[in-house]
Amino acid sequence: MNRIIKDIWINVFWKNPDHLWALKVTVSIAFLLIPAELIFHNSFIGTTMALGVVAMALGETDVHPRGRLKSAAVALILFFITSSVTVIFLPYPICFAVVLAVLSFSLILTGGIDSRLQGVTFGTMLILVYTMLGAENSEKWFYQPIFLTVGAFSYSVVSILLLYYRPYRLLKEQLARGFHYLAEYINLKADLFPSKQQVQTQIRTQLAQKNIELAQQIETCKTNLYSYSEESSRDALPMVDRYYRKWFLLQAMQERAISSHEQYDLLSRQVKNSELLDGFGQLMREIASAMHLYADSLLTDQPYKHPLSLKWTVSAMQKMLEAEKDGPHYLTLSLLMRNLTGLEENLRQEESSVQEDQDTARLDVAVFHSRKPERNSLKTLLNPAHPRFRFAVRLSLAWLLGYGIMLYLNFGKGAWILMTSLIVFQQTYSATRLRLFHRVFGTLLGVVLGITLAQLLPTLSGQILLLLSSIYLFFYWLKKNYTVAAIFITIFVLAAFNLLSNQGAAVMLPRIIDTVTGGALAYLAVRFIWPDWQYKQLPGLLLNAVVKNRRYFESIYDGSITEEAYLHNRRTAYNADNALTSAWKWMRLEPKSRRRYQDKAFNLTNLNHALLSYISAFGVHKSSEYLSERELDLCRDVSDVLRLVSEMLTNNADERQIEDSFRKTNCWDEQIDQMMGDTGNRRARLIYNIAHVARELLTEAKGIVGLYKA
Template sequence: MNKWANMHPNNKQAKAFQTPAWLEPLRQAFWSNPNLLLASKATLAIALLAVPLVILGHSFIAVTLALGALAGALSETDDHPKGRIKSLVLKVVSFGISSLAVELLRPYPIILGLGLGVSTIVFLLIGGISERYRGVTFGAVLVGIYAMLGTEISPAWYWQPLLLPAGALFYGLFSLALLYYHPWRLLEEQLARGYLALSEYLNEKAALFPSDEKHQEKIRNQLALQNVQVVDALERCKEVLNSYGDALTDHAPLRPYLHYFIVLQGLHERAASSHERYDVLSRDPHNQELLEGIGQTLIQLSQATRQFATSLLTNVPYRHPVSLGWVVQVLTDQLEKHKTSDTHPLALLIRNLARSHQSLLHLSENQPGTLSPRLAKDQRSLMQRLKAQLSWDHPRLRHAIRLSLCFLIGFAISEGFNVAKGEWIILTSLFVCQPSYSETRRKLFQRILGTISGVVGGVLIVQLLPTMPGQLLLLLAAAFLFFFWLRRRYAVSVIFITIFVLSVFNLVANKGVALMLPRLIDTLIGSALAYATVRLLWPDWQSKRLPTLLNEAIQKNTAYFQAIIQEYQQQEADDDLPYRIARREAHRADNALVLAWQNMQVEPRKQQRFREQAFSLTYLNHALLSYLSAFGAHREQLQPANSEQLILANEILKVLQEAHVSAQKDKELIHLQSIQKQIRLRIKSSQQDAVQMQFTLLYNIADVTIQLLQQADFIQQAQPQATIKTEISNA
């Protein structure tokens, strides 16, 4: 453990095995694909457990251990090795308790059904405490259902409570052994996901240069959706960094990763920035070369961030592309050809691109100083986090009750009608029933389609591999492909988990094909139960949530704007943690609004009341956040020469603060329009180029804010009764 706690990331022996030159391309291809790594690790663990025992004729023991390893892999979390050990201990204990309870209560179906319902609620609420507990409790519920499936073929009551936790323990120890040789892999993988998500965002944004008004609105909505992926990746990076920080006594080895994370946040802020109406600038033929050059620069930046992500995953030193420097230099030269280049409306954007280029160019250099940037952490105790979920309006408590009812009804159907392998009804409900209607509906079709395809494909393949070695090969291939597709495309992964189950029952009782029709029927029943439960119990229709989400977005944008103004007023600060928290919260609120619009697309037609308004709000709020990001991104380079900019910025801020608590926004809109006129006059009269550009940013902020408040006023007047609260967790 000391080696894990203090190993330096630059120690190559700790990071990767030494490989021959001819194997290096294969090694890089393997390590650069996290899905391939997960699939290989899980399949190898299952193979080590199952193959020898199947050969020796102990098929039941083999497949039960394999199911335990499968559950262990599905419930694994990204955590420091010390945290992984704690998680593994909790996992083995909870798996043992869950499977033992099923075995002991199986002769008493009423007690078993009630215990299943109550334990589901308890497990889900405990899982809401943290990511570590979420993985453990999900695995415990899953193992309990696996134990219900295996009780009929188990030789004795004690076999499953021993074998299922043993399989999870074996996989956990195997995973820890691999992590021992590469303890920083989890952190590198999360950072790589962040840089890859940013790469996709930059590539999408390149389509704005040039663009017309019609295409710009569509592109910006796509950017808002892609921004969800970037912000989620940043959140996961923060959590894993905190996990490592809590486990380490010496934070020096962690400092490079903290630096990569802070740089990623800066790159994201600049990428999310908007300085002007690019569709308006695209109409001027004199801007055509500059706009096309900006688009090419964004593509080059996208490729560079992708290369750095690959470098993190493969441990190959990052080489900044020379072509990016050339493109930035040509773009700068093109800007200088304009006689008034400093006041050109694209000057700030080009400056942003040049700064992003410099950040990537010097990304791998050792950073001076001994102080590490702080990261936001949830300071609440475990009990406080648990109590916070015990509100009737809390989405997790509602989800726990819905899922528990699904299990109870599914179990009653299974027992009352003597359904063959009726436990699959419960298993299907576990995966299909999601916290929201839209998520459940997506999972519903994916699960049904994947199961049907898996049944048909599996039955056909089994005919080609009728022997025991063939069935074992099919089981391992299905396990590998299931884990490979699990995080990429859920519907495809369901196909292979269905084939995996078919192979399991063929190995144990040679009944895999015979059980495929009952599995399909059970899948349909379980899916219907999940859908009906979410549809009837507290459906979170987005039209009802929209006013609250919009109000939350305005509030978070206001806090972000206030943090930007404070950064301008403070010439130097030791740590910009409050600024980073405010910025992240604004992005998370924006993401909630984007997801509400996206989820509305799959809701019943009569519930899509504000569909067009939701589309406009998604566009406007993300545009406002982009202008705020631009104002914040230049806080170090464009310090106000006088107080006029800050006075007007504070005036806009006050309007936003008042609008947040006001039911009718007419007064705020009139005030904001007068401020906008003042800013327009300042732009015309400004003599200093930097000041003029700052006024332009403020004008754009005011302009989009007016449109956003008008939409907010319309929705709030149309639906004043919407009071459903939306939980956005603290930083």
């Protein structure tokens, strides 16, 4: 029985952080709600404490035990003060409107200082709304501040104790999530071997989206590692270094996964041996499967077992490739095979506890011990041009309008308007529009499902079961699918009101109206208050991406660059590319009148990502052998062209220099053909791919000089 329980714990909860998070919240609520109902027979106490648990769980961010203890202490103080102020001023509408505006603006702005305060202030704003919702059920003014804080404190105790029991658990979760994303990326990319041209656009779009998630996760890991460096004692730093090494490994494997050694449509058309291309696809799928296993081993602390089938596939592919030695694409395919073999070797080394590859082994991890999570000063945030300032203004105005509508139309539970605005509001118009759809659609489905379930479970125990199961499923789905999460939080609200006053079904229609109203206010605010359309961002994002790509490219062939600088340049190039891709993605959801230069933006985004993929392939093989002088000369010429592209995007390029560059790039094909005839130029093909895209970028840049001035 012990073994069965242990297996269930490992496979259901330890391998699935979302299940574990949901379990922590549900157990905390059950510990508070059930005694309140069965012993004290007071639903107000139980549901109020449950809301305190929810607010604290949604607002926790720190991954280090000491850091989480600090953030929990700050959150508890803010929760009590905010709830008290809300209760005191709520009977006086004009005064409360002022308090509401000041609190919302200051909390949003304070949340922009760092990630810790961002979570704490979000939870505090939830507490403000929860206090408004429960005001009419509270007999004494201090009941809600106390019970909400007690609920938040109870969850904090559970969460912090579990973290002290496994202090590196959350750091492992974030790294494991990164390896899972990388495995999903590789699995998607396997569909390109072989593939038809008409499906490649769809696959590349999916890859771009997955790469955004991967890059964001790598940045999250960076913030968490810096937090550990800041909070850890000197004796604990060697253990933190182990996870830095895994972070470096994740980035090195990302570079291998993103790299493109050739145009996929050319390979699919020109390589006659279809079994060989199928083999590359199968090898990538097996690497992805092994990477999932490795991510699970991080979560469970169980040794990673390298799949024997992966070793067999590598051996079989090497034999098949050797048979194609005289083929025209042998060199390209051999470089691709070396890249994939490198991924397999990375995983195999983890099985034997070899913690780093030859590049990251040269890193002095101690230099990262002084790094701290990024922080902004209030002076920086108090600038109307700063996105956080604009976000605070939009939300504050939406809350004031929502509160005014609540008073004017006498909405009893009108605080849900504020709740919806808080949840729906995102930094961009497109993200807000998408979240609005998920919220409204999920609420409608939740009302139908919730009323049905409430009728099937009419007893007290049935309503408690419904409340606990719905909050569990809400937290489980929150990071996976927000529409599904919205369904279950609506059921949770219905069950809570059934416990309070047996009026769960009665409040569902007002909830729908308030949800639509709050969502509409959020939409209108982000649409008309300082609208920040993506076409305005594209020139700056494109310029940044080209500059970072050039710096990354130069880091590869410039032997004087340190490994730390190389890692930084590579990561910032990936982040710049993802920012550009995200802007293009969000542009498609904006009003048609605001999608300026959509086709041009699509071409530039694709070219930049192709450039990054080819540079990544070049970077993968940077340590394999020295570049010849002719290869170095070509690299410098390509770098000059990329520098000229960035100057053209800022209208600082000389017209004669542009014409000279075009004449030089027109000679590249002949030059590279000659280089590839010499076996000493083994990476000429990789450089040619970079040069080819750089030339196309030069052409596109010439066509858009001055285009964005409007």
